[in-house]
Amino acid sequence: MLKSFQQRILRLILLVVVLTGTGILWLSRSSPQGADSEKPHQNAGSVNRAREQWETLLATQFAGDAACVSCHPNESAAHQRSGHSHTAFRMDESELARRLMGTTYQDASDGRKVDFALEDKGFVAKVSGQEETVINRVDWLLGSATHAQTAVSILEDENAGLEHCWTWFTNHNKLGRTPGQSDYKPHGASIDSCGGRDMSAQEVTECFGCHMTFGPAPGQTLSEVNWQPNISCERCHGPRRFHSEAALVGQAEQYKPMVNLKDPQVEMKLCAQCHRDQVDASTPEKDQIRFQPFRLKKARCYQAGPSSLTCTTCHDPHDQTSHNIERYQKTCLNCHSQPHQSQCDRDQQLDLATDNCISCHMPKREWNNGIEFVDHWIRVVQQKEGEK
Numbered sequence: 001m002l003k004s005f006q007q008r009i010l011r012l013i014l015l016v017v018v019l020t021g022t023g024i025l026w027l028s029r030s031s032p033q034g035a036d037s038e039k040p041h042q043n044a045g046s047v048n049r050a051r052e053q054w055e056t057l058l059a060t061q062f063a064g065d066a067a068c069v070s071c072h073p074n075e076s077a078a079h080q081r082s083g084h085s086h087t088a089f090r091m092d093e094s095e096l097a098r099r100l101m102g103t104t105y106q107d108a109s110d111g112r113k114v115d116f117a118l119e120d121k122g123f124v125a126k127v128s129g130q131e132e133t134v135i136n137r138v139d140w141l142l143g144s145a146t147h148a149q150t151a152v153s154i155l156e157d158e159n160a161g162l163e164h165c166w167t168w169f170t171n172h173n174k175l176g177r178t179p180g181q182s183d184y185k186p187h188g189a190s191i192d193s194c195g196g197r198d199m200s201a202q203e204v205t206e207c208f209g210c211h212m213t214f215g216p217a218p219g220q221t222l223s224e225v226n227w228q229p230n231i232s233c234e235r236c237h238g239p240r241r242f243h244s245e246a247a248l249v250g251q252a253e254q255y256k257p258m259v260n261l262k263d264p265q266v267e268m269k270l271c272a273q274c275h276r277d278q279v280d281a282s283t284p285e286k287d288q289i290r291f292q293p294f295r296l297k298k299a300r301c302y303q304a305g306p307s308s309l310t311c312t313t314c315h316d317p318h319d320q321t322s323h324n325i326e327r328y329q330k331t332c333l334n335c336h337s338q339p340h341q342s343q344c345d346r347d348q349q350l351d352l353a354t355d356n357c358i359s360c361h362m363p364k365r366e367w368n369n370g371i372e373f374v375d376h377w378i379r380v381v382q383q384k385e386g387e388k
């Protein structure tokens with residue numbers, strides 16, 4: 001009897017992992033009052049059941065990061081260093097809230113003024129533009145501040161969200177306009193409203209889907225969700241409570257992970273869920289460069305053998321980005337074992353002591369406000385293109 005119960009649970013886990021893995025879970029759970037509301041009678045029962053299953057699963061199958069530390073100290077310590085483990089904060093509890101409290105920020109381009117205050121209902125931003133003032137409690141702060149942090153409010157009454165117009169830029173040590181947002185103009189003449197960019201429930205769920213571990217259960221409104229901040233171990237490895245418990249009695253192998261991240265294609269798909277391997281054709285190149293899987297897939301190094309070059313060939317997925325160029329260069333030399341015979345060496349009289357493969361073949365490009373990303377499309381970059 002125990003056996004069949006376990007099998008049922010395993011099937012359920014598999015389903016969730018597969019759904020999460022394809023991103024379907026995030027998307028299908030996101031518009032409780034959208035498409036579903038057209039046929040409430042048909043769907044109410046199955047939505048309730050699905051919601052119950054999801055809540056049971058969260059309560060019974062996930063162990064949480066703290067449970068992994070004792071047996072996997074290296075991965076756990078590395079994860080603490082990585083932005084993955086601190087990419088979402090409750091605004092009230094954030095360092096930035098303490099810093100901004102009582103201050104005013106003015107947008108350099110359209111003159112909007114934002115006053116920050118801590119009130120009974122939480123951290124509040126009051127935005128005054130021409131002819132309009134909006135006040136919102138700020139709920140979440142996304143980003144570790146390696147580069148930046150952007151604030152988001154959940155608008156309970158509308159089951160929607162707001163991406164605020166101000167963002168913290170670590171390199172400038174001050175606030176600036178949130179990337180992608182336009183100048184505010186009165187009378188609805190701008191795409192973005194006075195407070196920032198309005199987001200549907202679906203957009204909030206997508207946004208949080210890349211910066212948090214679980215999202216809404218089926219049929220939940222945004223304010224009902226018990227958001228689990230950060231990209232925890234089990235966001236990538238799937239639920240691991242049974243594994244942890246079995247490992248305690250020496251039976252870790254009995255619970256193999258549902259996702260085999262040793263398979264290069266599965267791994268690429270996982271990273272691409274958030275780092276993105278697809279972009280709109282209209283996306284300018286400087287924005288595309290942020291999407292490492294999309295760019296890497298264009299490289300001949302990748303295309304020649306998609307299973308031999310993945311994200312973990314160069315990165316430890318648990319750790320913060322290494323800035324050790326030697327280490328990356330070694331990876332190039334694994335495949336291009338005779339750089340001294342390569343065309344670039346002869347033409348450029350390469351001096352490996354000062355030059356490196358990365359600076360020429362994966363050059364940095366500015367994205368926004370001085371933030372730079374290396375281009376993961378490994379190739380011979382034409383000089384002019386590099387200067388643009």
Ligand code: HEC
Pocket residue numbers: 063064065067068069070071072233234237240241243244245247248249252253256257
């Ligand atoms: C009591 C010790 C223990 C705890 C707690 C534990 N693990 Fe493990 N884990 C092990 C052992 C032992 C292995 C190697 C077993 C094997 O080869 O399948 C392992 C293997 C793994 C693997 C590799 C599995 C594979 O087959 O590729 C992953 C991933 C993993 N654990 C993740 C986690 C996560 C995430 C947590 C916390 C939620 C966790 N573990 C908690 C002992 C533990």
Ligand code: HEC
Pocket residue numbers: 083142143144145146147148149150151152163206207208209210211273274275276290
């Ligand atoms: C498809 C997944 C995805 C979505 C949707 C998404 N992000 Fe991100 N975000 C990422 C990834 C991956 C990074 C790390 C790479 C980078 O900095 O571009 C990131 C980085 C960031 C950073 C910079 C963190 C740092 O300090 O390096 C901020 C701030 C941020 N996101 C805010 C947001 C906000 C706000 C939203 C929604 C309105 C959002 N993101 C939607 C995947 C996503």
Ligand code: HEC
Pocket residue numbers: 065068069072075076077079084231232233234235236237261262267312317318
């Ligand atoms: C961003 C996704 C991601 C997160 C978050 C993550 N892992 Fe992993 N983990 C991976 C990938 C990918 C691999 C396979 C890497 C490889 O084979 O080189 C892996 C491999 C492992 C292994 C097997 C290592 C080995 O040498 O075989 C263990 C154990 C593990 N992870 C534990 C953890 C623990 C514990 C946490 C949380 C503290 C965690 N992981 C968080 C992606 C992740």
Ligand code: HEC
Pocket residue numbers: 081082083084086087142143144145146147209210211212231235236267270271272273274275311312315316317319320321
């Ligand atoms: C659930 C979404 C998600 C998944 C899955 C994911 N990432 Fe990330 N990753 C992010 C976000 C968001 C950030 C930015 C974190 C921050 O600094 O705020 C990030 C940051 C990083 C960084 C920079 C870390 C640092 O602190 O320097 C690396 C490297 C990285 N990811 C690699 C990977 C790899 C490799 C995989 C696949 C094994 C992966 N990620 C899977 C969302 C994700």
Ligand code: HEC
Pocket residue numbers: 300301302304305308309328329331332333334335336357358361362378379380
């Ligand atoms: C897994 C093996 C592998 C790794 C690792 C690798 N490459 Fe390659 N690379 C290849 C293959 C295979 C080709 C295609 C050769 C061909 O088609 O003749 C290639 C092609 C290239 C080209 C020519 C591309 C073009 O579009 O003309 C450059 C430049 C290059 N690699 C540089 C690098 C650099 C720099 C690194 C390290 C950052 C690197 N490679 C890492 C296998 C690899």
Ligand code: HEC
Pocket residue numbers: 146271275292293294296309310311312313314315321322323324328331358362372373374376
């Ligand atoms: C050939 C080696 C190589 C491969 C493969 C590779 N990267 Fe990178 N990656 C780099 C280098 C080099 C940097 C820049 C390191 C630095 O800043 O010093 C980098 C930086 C990053 C960053 C940090 C961006 C930032 O500035 O915040 C992220 C995130 C990242 N890579 C994700 C990925 C993902 C996802 C994949 C798989 C699609 C991947 N990388 C594959 C070499 C690689």
Ligand code: HEC
Pocket residue numbers: 329332333336339341342343344345347348350352355356357358360361380
């Ligand atoms: C100073 C800039 C520079 C550095 C540093 C550099 N390259 Fe190149 N590389 C070039 C240029 C330019 C070309 C194109 C040469 C041509 O087509 O005449 C090239 C071509 C290549 C090619 C494709 C042509 C061939 O010979 O197969 C490969 C592979 C390559 N480089 C690998 C590397 C590796 C590996 C490193 C690091 C050990 C490296 N390069 C360092 C500038 C550089």
